[in-house]
Amino acid sequence: MMNSSMNLVDIASKYILLQPSRKALKGKCPFHKDETTSLLIIPQSNVFKCFGCGAEGGPMEFLMRIENKNRTKVIADIAEKTFPQ
Numbered sequence: 001m002m003n004s005s006m007n008l009v010d011i012a013s014k015y016i017l018l019q020p021s022r023k024a025l026k027g028k029c030p031f032h033k034d035e036t037t038s039l040l041i042i043p044q045s046n047v048f049k050c051f052g053c054g055a056e057g058g059p060m061e062f063l064m065r066i067e068n069k070n071r072t073k074v075i076a077d078i079a080e081k082t083f084p085q
């Protein structure tokens with residue numbers, strides 16, 4: 001599963017409220033105690049960056065952090081959802 005085949009905005013919006021901001025979306029960072037909206041998501045690049053705690057990456061990094069899983073587990077879970085037995 002490549003980052004490019006997952007839509008970060010779709011994934012992140014399941015966990016946090018995203019607000020439009022110029023060419024990006026912003027929201028409260030789920031990775032630290034965010035009182036403002038430090039998390040920026042750039043849909044065009046499919047990446048996120050937090051200006052509070054420094055978290056950054058693509059859809060895979062977002063899922064690994066928010067679900068506290070390693071890459072292998074995230075991929076296995078996606079496969080299970082995509083191809084239920």
Ligand SMILES: [Zn+2]
Binds near residue numbers: 055
């Ligand atoms: Zn943060």
